Structures are given as C-alpha cells and as structure tokens.
Amino acid sequence: MSETIGFIGLGNMGAPMAGRLVDGGHALIVHDAREAVARPLLARGAAWAASPAEVAAAAQTVITILPTSREVRQVLTGPKGLLDALRPGSLVLEMTSADPSVTRELAAEVAARGSALIDAPVSGGVRGATEGTLAIMVGGDPALLERARPVLARMGKNIFHAGPVGAGHAIKLVNNMCSGGILALTIEAVAVAARSGVDPARAVEIIQASSGRSNASDYKFPRFILTGGFDAGFAIRLMMKDLDGYGRLAQEAGVPSPVARAATEIYRLAMARGMGEQDHTAIARLIEEWAGVSLRSQGDPA
Amino acid sequence: MTRIGFIGVGTMGLPMAKNLVKKGFTVTAFDSNPEAVKAAAAAGMTAAASAAEAVATADIVVTMLPSSPHVESVYTGDGGVLAAARKGTLCVDMSTIDPAVSQRVAKAAQERGVRFIDAPVSGGTPRATDGTLAIMVGGAAADFEEARPALAAMGTNVIHVGAVGSGEVVKLCNNLIAGVCGVAVSEAFRIAEGFGMDPKVVTDVISKSSGNTFLMGFMHPVPGLMPGAASSNDYKPGFMTDLMCKDLGLAVDAARNLRVPLFVTPAAQQVYRLASSHGLGRRDFTSVYSFLKPSSGQAPV
Numbered sequence: 370m371s372e373t374i375g376f377i378g379l380g381n382m383g384a385p386m387a388g389r390l391v392d393g394g395h396a397l398i399v400h401d402a403r404e405a406v407a408r409p410l411l412a413r414g415a416a417w418a419a420s421p422a423e424v425a426a427a428a429q430t431v432i433t434i435l436p437t438s439r440e441v442r443q444v445l446t447g448p449k450g451l452l453d454a455l456r457p458g459s460l461v462l463e464m465t466s467a468d469p470s471v472t473r474e475l476a477a478e479v480a481a482r483g484s485a486l487i488d489a490p491v492s493g494g495v496r497g498a499t500e501g502t503l504a505i506m507v508g509g510d511p512a513l514l515e516r517a518r519p520v521l522a523r524m525g526k527n528i529f530h531a532g533p534v535g536a537g538h539a540i541k542l543v544n545n546m547c548s549g550g551i552l553a554l555t556i557e558a559v560a561v562a563a564r565s566g567v568d569p570a571r572a573v574e575i576i577q578a579s580s581g582r583s584n585a586s587d588y589k590f591p592r593f594i595l596t597g598g599f600d601a602g603f604a605i606r607l608m609m610k611d612l613d614g615y616g617r618l619a620q621e622a623g624v625p626s627p628v629a630r631a632a633t634e635i636y637r638l639a640m641a642r643g644m645g646e647q648d649h650t651a652i653a654r655l656i657e658e659w660a661g662v663s664l665r666s667q668g669d670p671a
Numbered sequence: 672m673t674r675i676g677f678i679g680v681g682t683m684g685l686p687m688a689k690n691l692v693k694k695g696f697t698v699t700a701f702d703s704n705p706e707a708v709k710a711a712a713a714a715g716m717t718a719a720a721s722a723a724e725a726v727a728t729a730d731i732v733v734t735m736l737p738s739s740p741h742v743e744s745v746y747t748g749d750g751g752v753l754a755a756a757r758k759g760t761l762c763v764d765m766s767t768i769d770p771a772v773s774q775r776v777a778k779a780a781q782e783r784g785v786r787f788i789d790a791p792v793s794g795g796t797p798r799a800t801d802g803t804l805a806i807m808v809g810g811a812a813a814d815f816e817e818a819r820p821a822l823a824a825m826g827t828n829v830i831h832v833g834a835v836g837s838g839e840v841v842k843l844c845n846n847l848i849a850g851v852c853g854v855a856v857s858e859a860f861r862i863a864e865g866f867g868m869d870p871k872v873v874t875d876v877i878s879k880s881s882g883n884t885f886l887m888g889f890m891h892p893v894p895g896l897m898p899g900a901a902s903s904n905d906y907k908p909g910f911m912t913d914l915m916c917k918d919l920g921l922a923v924d925a926a927r928n929l930r931v932p933l934f935v936t937p938a939a940q941q942v943y944r945l946a947s948s949h950g951l952g953r954r955d956f957t958s959v960y961s962f963l964k965p966s967s968g969q970a971p972v
Contacts, residue, residue, distance in 0.1 A: 613927060620920070625948055627941035631934070638932040 373398060374520060375428035377421055377444055377451075378465070379406045382491065383434040385498040386464075386524045391415055393523040398427045420449035429456060430520060434464040434491075437610060438471040445475050457483035462517055464505075466490050468614055469535035469542070470621065472508070476534040487513050488537040491525060492544060494602050502526045506544075508537035542618055545611035548584060549649065550632035555585035556594070556653045560660035570595050570666040593650040595666040605652065606645035609636050672697055675821060676729030678722050678745055678752070679766070680711045683792070683799050684735035687765070687825045689714050690802040691733075694824035701725035723755035731821055732762040738917065739768040746776045746787075758784040763818050765806070767791045767846070767914075769921055770839040771928070773809065777835040788814050789835060790822060791842040795910040803827045807845075809838035843925060846918040850956065851939045852886040853915070857960035860893050865965060871896055892960035901955030909955035916943045916952075 372395075376387045379401040387410055391397050397415040399407050400423070411417055418424040421444045424431055431451060435441050441463060445451045451461065461479055463472060463486055472488045479486040487509025497503040503525035507514045514521075514530055521528050531540045555576070562572035573595065577586040593601045612633040619626035639645075639652050647654075653664050674697045677688045681702065691698050692715045700711035701719040712718040719725035722745055726732045732752055736742050742764055746752045752762060762785060764773065773789040780787035788810025798804050804826035808815050815831045822829045832841050859882070863873045870893045877883055886892075890909070894902040901909035919940035926933045946952075946962035 623948075625941050625944035627938065627945065630937040630941050634932055634934050634937060637927075637930070641930060641932045 372396070372430065373428045375400075375418070375424035375431035376415075377401070377424055377431065378434040378440075379410065380434070380436070381495055382498050384410065385495065386432075386434065386491075386503075387415065388413070389498075389501045389523050390520065395520070395523070398424055400424050421445070421447075421451045422449040422454040425451045425454035425456070425459065429459040430462065430517070431455075431459065432462045432464055432520075437465070438468040441465050441467055442471060442475060446478065452478060452482060455479070455482060455484045459484040460513060460516060461486040462520070463488045463538075464490055465538075466541050466545070466611060466614075467538050469508075469538040469618060472538050473535040476509070485510070485513055486534070487517065488535060489517070489521060490537050490541040492541065493525070496602070498524070505529065506531045506537040506540050508532055508539070509534045539618055542611055542615040545608065546615040546629050546632075549608050549612055549636065550629055551583045552585045552589055552650065553632045553635045553652060553656075555581075555583065555590065556656045556664065559590070559664055560656050560662055563662045563664065564660060568666075569664045589650050593648065594653045594664055597665045599648045599651040599653070601648050601650050603649050604646055605636055605639050605649050608649040609640055609645070612636055673730045673821065674699070674728060676701075676719070676726040676732045677711075677716070677735075678702070678725055678732070679735040679737075679741075680707045680716075681735070681737075682796055685710055685714070686796065686800040687735060687792075687804070688716060688733075690799075691821060691824050692716060693802075696821060696824065699725045699729065721750060722752055723750050726752050726756045726760065729756070729760060731818060732756060732760060733821070734762070734764045734766060736764075736766040736768075738766070739772040739921075742766050742768050743772055743776060747779050753780055753783045753785055756783075756785050760785050761814055761817055762787045763790050763821070764788070765790050765792055767842055767918055767921070768839060769924065770809075770836040770843065771925075773836040773839050777810075786811070786814050787835065788818060789838040790818070791838050792826060793842065793845060794826075796908065799825070806830070807832050807838040807841045809833055809840070810835045843918065843922050846915070847922040847936055849886055850915050850919045850943065851935055852884045853890075853892060853956050853959055854939045854942050856884065856887050857892045857957070857963050860960065861963050861965060886957075890955075890957050892957035900957070902957050902960065906951070906954035906958035906961070908953070909957070911953050912943050912947050912956045912958060913952040915956035916940060916947060919943065 374390055374395050374397050376397055376399045391413050398418050399410055399415050400418040401407055407417055433441055433444055476486040489505050489507045491503040491505050493503040501524055504527040505521050505525035506529045508531050511530055531537045559569050559572045563569050573586050573590045593599055639655055657664050672695055675691055677698050677700045680688050680700045688698050698716040699719050700716040701722050702708050708718045777787040790806050790808045792804040792806050794804040802825055805828040806822050806826040808831045832838055860870055891897045891900050892902050919936055923937050946959045949962055951958045951962055
C-alpha cells in the first residue's frame with residue numbers, strides 16, 4: 370500500500386480522478402463540502418474526513434480540485450482549513466482551474482508553514498479523468514513535480530512542467546482562451562461560408578484539410594455542432610470563468626488582448642441569454658440566429 | 672475656518688488643494704511621494720508625515736488617489752484614515768474608483784462613526800487648476816451640504832447624484848462614453864483624411880449633425896484645429912491614455928459583475944492599451960488618433 374493521499378473536491382472531475390487513485394491501490398482520505406458525493410468512494414475503501422484540517426492531519430500529499438480560486442482559498446485558509454493542520458514537509462497538489470495570482474499567494478502561505486504547494490490543473494474533461502488520460506500542466510519546483518509524478522501518472526498521461534508556481538494555472542487559462550476563441554471564430558466563419566453557398570459540413574471538411582484547421586474543425590464541429598448534439602461536457606459558464614481569468618492574466622502581464630476580448634463577449638452574451646448551463650459549443654445556436662442559417666449537416670434530423 | 676486634511680496631492684490633487692488654500696481653507700497635506708508633500712508645503716499647506724497626521728485634526732478629509740486598492744488601503748489599512756480620524760469627521764473621496772469599493776469603505780467608515788461620501792471629478796488637470804471641475808457626489812444629503820463649500824472651491828458644477836457610490840457610477844459611465852468617443856472620432860477623421868478631406872470642414876459639418884459630441888467640440892483629437900486642445904500641444908495631458916485604460920477597465924469590470932455583455936467598451940479599452948504599448952500611455956488619451964495612423968499610400972488595399 371502506498372502513502373495515504375488526501376483528496377478534497379469530489380465534483381465532476383474530482384470524483385473520477387479520486388477513483389483512479391483508489392483503483393491504483395492508494396489509501397485515500399477524502400473531503401467535500403457535500404458529504405453525499407463521497408459515498409461511492411467510501412464504499413470502495415476511501416476514508417472520510419469532516420474538514421480539510423482532518424485531511425491534512427492524515428495525509429502529507431493533498432490534492433485539491435475545486436470550482437474556483439475562492440473555494441481553494443477557503444479550503445486552505447478558512448476555519449478548519451488545510452493550513453491549520455498541514456504537517457511540515459507536506460505537498461499540496463492544486464488541480465483546480467484557478468487564478469494564477471491567487472495560487473502564487475497561497476503557495477507563499479503554505480511555504481511559510483514549511484510545506485509546499487504546486488499547481489497542476491488538468492485538461493481532458495470527464496472522459497480523460499475517468500480513463501486516466503488527462504493532460505496535466507504543473508507549475509512549481511521540478512523536484513516537487515518528480516515527488517508527485519507517481520500520483521499524477523495515475524490520473525494523467527501527458528504531464529508537463531510549465532514553469533514556476535502559477536505557471537500551470539496560467540497556461541491552462543491560455544489554453545482555454547485558445548480553445549474558446551478559435552471555436553467562436555470557426556463557428557462565425559462557417560456561418561459566413563454557409564451564407565455564401567457552402568454546406569456547413571463541407572466547409573468544416575475543407576477548413577480541416579487546409580490552413581484554418583484546429584480542434585474546432587477537427588473535433589468540436591463534427592462531433593457536437595454539425596450533429597446538433599451540443600454535448601462536449603463543458604458548460605458556457607465554466608468557459609466564461611476561464612475567459613475572464615485569461616483577461617485578468619493578460620492585463621497583469623501588460624499584454625493588450627483585443628482579439629480575446631471580442632471572443633470573450635460572445636460567451637458573455639450567451640450567458641446574458643440564459644445559456645450558462647448549456648455546453649460551450651452551443652454558442653453556435655446564437656451565431657446561427659444572427660446569421661439566419663443552420664450549421665447542422667444537411668439531412669441531419671437535429 | 673474649516674480645516675481640511677488632503678491625502679493625495681499629485682497631478683490632480685495638488686491643483687485642487689491649492690484652490691482650497693486660495694479660498695481660505697486651512698489644508699494639511701500628505702502624499703506617499705515626499706516630493707509631492709514638498710510641493711504642497713511650498714503652496715501654503717502644512718506638510719504631514721502620514722495619512723493619520725493629516726486627518727487627526729481635520730473637519731473634512733479629502734482623498735484624491737490613483738485607484739481602488741489605494742483608496743481601500745488609505746482608509747482601512749494600518750494607520751489609515753478611519754483609525755485616525757475623529758468621530759463624526761466627514762471624508763470626501765474624489766478618486767475615480769469602483770463604486771463597490773466606495774460602498775465598502777463607506778460601510779467601514781460608518782462602523783467607526785466616520786462619514787464618507789464619494790465625489791469624483793471630471794475635467795482633467797486644466798480645470799482642476801482653474802477650479803472649474805465637474806464634481807458628482809454620492810452620499811447623504813446633509814453630508815453633501817456640509818462638503819459643498821469645499822467642493823465649490825474646486826469645481827463649478829457640483830451635483831448631488833444619489834446615495835454613496837453613485838458619484839462613481841456616473842463618472843464611470845461618463846468616461847465610458849468619452850473613451851469610446853475618443854476612438855470613434857479619431858477613426859472617423861482618419862477615414863475622412865484618407866479621402867483627402869480637410870478636417871476643419873469635416874468638423875464644421877459634423878458639429879451641426881448627428882455625429883456631434885462633446886469630445887470633438889472640446890478635445891478634438893486632430894492636431895491644429897483647436898488651439899486649447901491637448902492634440903494641438905503635442906498631446907500633453909489633459910487626461911492620460913493610461914488613466915482612460917483604467918477607467919474603461921472599471922466599466923468593463925462593473926459590467927462583468929453585473930453580467931452585462933459589452934462589445935464597444937472593451938474594444939475601445941484595448942485600442943487605448945495598444946496605444947499605451949506604443950508609447951502613448953502618458954500622453955493625452957486623444958493621442959489614440961496618432962496611434963491610428965494609416966500605413967503608407969503604396970500599401971495594397
């Protein structure tokens with residue numbers, strides 16, 4: 370049996386990731402704000418902790434994967450938080466898609482207590498979490514990454530060292546900006562193609578075989594938009610959070626970001642239309658409405 | 672005579688405080704920059720060594736600071752205004768900041784028995800010097816009346832617009848429009864000039880048409896049309912590009928929190944940020960016109 374791992378945050382991503390660790394033979398002690406979500410893991414042998422502090426008392430490697438930096442700060446510095454009980458030499462693996470400046474601040478607080486925090490956000494969705502094929506981007510001392518690698522390797526296939534603390538969270542925001550921005554642009558461009566007499570499916574096929582190809586033309590358009598399924602598994606409100614995070618990052622970095630800004634507001638408009646819980650590929654519905662054109666494959670029942 | 676504790680005697684604060692002195696107010700000044708305090712002392716103010724010292728004997732505290740974090744820390748930080756001011760002191764924050772921060776500081780002030788109103792200004796350094804600023808005030812009516820004589824020493828249009836924070840709301844909306852107009856007027860005149868039009872003629876016509884704006888009438892971005900405008904003085908501010916970036920940022924942030932989709936404002940903000948990256952950050956914001964210089968006539972269209 371390997372060392373005990375603490376795991377805080379058993380949501381859509383956290384639960385399958387924790388499940389991979391249990392299956393890999395790790396002793397796990399888990400916590401979530403909602404005790405009920407832990408039951409399936411407890412049935413598979415994980416132990417329950419009533420607070421983050423109890424997790425810290427029982428494990429020297431603690432994973433956090435939570436909705437935003439706000440919850441991460443609360444779990445670390447709130448009442449009965451991790452900082453109350455971390456034993457010196459502990460390692461926090463912060464896997465939330467979080468705000469890099471908050472991460473750097475929290476890492477400094479953890480370091481001041483003789484432990485370490487590195488950021489290790491993931492990409493790959495629920496499917497990647499379930500299959501253990503996530504991409505993991507790590508910010509922090511490379512030696513700490515090596516210490517964490519066996520644990521991370523149970524959850525992800527491509528593990529990258531991105532740079533110092535906060536760099537993992539920064540590149541995660543940058544990636545999601547690319548993903549969301551290119552998607553919005555490709556949808557708009559395919560609508561223009563459709564109004565110019567090119568069938569949407571044919572337009573995507575041609576872009577994919579030419580210099581405009583991207584994850585949008587390769588994957589999202591054929592799988593989730595041409596079919597009308599809109600079920601890639603990442604909600605507009607979550608994309609919104611990351612696009613706004615990118616905007617703050619660009620501002621802090623002193624880089625003008627006019628292109629990203631324009632794309633970001635498309636998602637905000639979708640939010641304003643009450644589409645926050647819909648899949649991010651559903652911004653195509655808005656653009657279809659503006660363009661007065663359908664982006665589904667011809668003959669598709671949807 | 673009313674004693675004023677004045678914190679933040681920089682580009683805007685110093686000329687404003689000088690007008691208070693001119694109208695007979697007793698002013699004690701503090702700034703985190705010692706050079707600014709020296710300049711205030713040379714203008715007849717008492718120099719204070721700290722914010723706390725500046726407010727300890729004041730009837731009215733005036734703050735004129737660069738941004739929300741500065742205001743929050745000057746009021747609520749260690750040795751800050753709220754800890755040092757006597758109970759009942761009236762604080763007038765004239766900085767341009769996030770309305771939510773004004774409301775937060777007002778609440779903290781109330782808990783300490785201190786009164787707080789927001790009173791941001793419009794008009795830039797020239798009108799701060801002349802004492803002709805527009806001042807938009809948010810706060811209790813009685814507090815507004817008590818502050819009015821001091822405000823009247825600094826501005827000519829002093830308007831009570833509502834509860835605390837609402838001065839900042841109006842200011843933010845005003846600067847949103849001014850900032851967007853700065854880009855719009857600059858783009859329009861670059862197009863007109865591209866067609867070989869005389870900008871003077873274009874200005875005369877537009878000033879009598881639906882495109883007329885205060886910005887074109889008083890701060891024309893094209894050099895040489897208006898002797899008093901920043902554009903005719905090598906874009907000497909006036910109101911700096913970087914400050915316009917900051918104010919549009921406040922509008923964009925407020926819209927994000929209110930979930931209002933914005934397209935034109937963030938685009939305009941990005942244009943100013945680009946202008947700033949091209950060395951125009953400390954020039955007047957209307958220098959965005961010079962940033963929008965077209966490529967050479969030989970370039971293919």
